[in-house]
Amino acid sequence: MALLDQIKYQFKTGGVSIKIIYINVLVYALFLILGNIFALMKWNPQGINNIDDYFSFNSSPLIFLKRPWTILTYMFLHGSFWHIFNNMLIYFFTARMYEDLMGKKSALSTYIIGGFCGAILYLITHNLFPLFRDMGDIPMLGASAAVMAVFVGLATYTPNFEVMLFGIIKIKMKYLAMVWVAFDIVGLSNSDGIAHFAHLGGAFWGYLYVSNFKKGKDISYWFDNFITKMSGLTTKRKIKIVYKKKKAEKKSSVPNSKSRQEKVDDILDKIKLSGYESLTKEEKDYLFDASKHI
CATH class of the missing domain: 1.20.1540.10 (Rhomboid-like)
Known part of the structure; x- marks a missing residue:
């Protein structure tokens, strides 16, 4: 069972x-x-x-x-x-x-x-x-x-x-x-x-x-x-809502808090709009690196 x-x-x-x-x-x-x-x-x-x-x-x-x-x-x-x-x-x-x-x-x-x-x-x-x-x-x-x-x-x-x-x-x-x-x-x-x-x-x-x-x-x-x-699939991404305590209103030391998947989604959206060649070298490298972690 x-x-x-x-x-x-x-x-x-x-x-x-x-x-x-x-x-x-x-x-x-x-x-x-x-x-x-x-x-x-x-x-x-x-x-x-x-x-x-x-x-x-x-x-x-x-x-x-x-x-x-x-x-x-x-x-x-x-x-x-x-x-x-x-x-x-x-x-x-x-x-x-x-x-x-x-x-x-x-x-x-x-x-x-x-x-x-x-x-x-x-x-x-x-x-x-x-x-x-x-x-x-x-x-x-x-x-x-x-x-x-x-x-x-x-x-x-x-x-x-x-x-x-x-x-x-x-x-x-x-x-x-x-x-x-x-x-x-x-x-x-x-x-x-x-x-x-x-x-x-x-x-x-x-x-x-x-x-x-x-x-x-x-x-x-x-x-x-x-x-x-x-x-029943949806193209809308789930929005993550994070509640923070007022006393902890310090800026995060992490410059980008997006997950790997969210970053990949953003890059894919850019490809759909402008094509693969519109990506920067950093974006291409990030996408290729992300595929290695799947």
């Missing part, structure tokens, strides 16, 4: 990235249970052989028109333990930093719109190229496109940020992103069960969104506003 309470607390108080991870894990567990029940009972509603198919994104435009919700639901489904483990592991180590640098709304919209872009490119390419058309209607599921959007978005924002790969290889984010994108480009014509075009669709959105953000353009503001209304 203590573990359950801890999970509830983390879900309630955690950021968008933590919530997305918990939702993915919960959905995976739920569909694993339901899938076994359907198989044991030999239930086959509407001719669906696998319950996942009803929520997976299909390469057939007709099936998509019948199940429009799948463009959202597919990015929260996974076909195996290792599928969800790999996706959530990558997402865990990148999304927290991305959310801290870009904010809650951007973290959520990048994940979802990245998934949308992946699905749309998957649909177009599987009906455009004969190689895929000959394969018939193929359902797709997984958070890979959405995770790719966040990953490439972070690499675009902090290209020179260094990470330790496997704990032994120090590599910059931009090179790590290039390797992942190159892997998908090389595998475009492979029949390996990996939706490489969907990954590239997510990568495209991550790069497009963040590169515009650094120029002071928020190209997802319309979607961010929609998500804000639907999810």
Whole structure:
């Protein structure tokens, strides 16, 4: 019971990235249970052989028109333990930093719109190229496109940020992103069960969104506003009111009492208004240093 309470607390108080991870894990567990029940009972509603198919994104435009919700639901489904483990592991180590640098709304919209872009490119390419058309209607599921959007978005924002790969290889984010994108480009014509075009669709959105953000353009503001209304997120920062005793009305020896997050928020606001290049060297250094403490 203590573990359950801890999970509830983390879900309630955690950021968008933590919530997305918990939702993915919960959905995976739920569909694993339901899938076994359907198989044991030999239930086959509407001719669906696998319950996942009803929520997976299909390469057939007709099936998509019948199940429009799948463009959202597919990015929260996974076909195996290792599928969800790999996706959530990558997402865990990148999304927290991305959310801290870009904010809650951007973290959520990048994940979802990245998934949308992946699905749309998957649909177009599987009906455009004969190689895929000959394969018939193929359902797709997984958070890979959405995770790719966040990953490439972070690499675009902090290209020179260094990470330790496997704990032994120090590599910059931009090179790590290039390797992942190159892997998908090389595998475009492979029949390996990996939706490489969907990954590239997510990568495209991550790069497009963040590169515009650094120029002071928020190209997802319309979607961010929609998500804000639907999810209850707010752009207003909480105002901290500090009551001081009258006898302690001495000026603080600390020149700036803002927290690190508040300073980062101010810098991000400046980027939105005037672009990344409008930052002073000190502000750029502070933002980069703040990303190391996430």
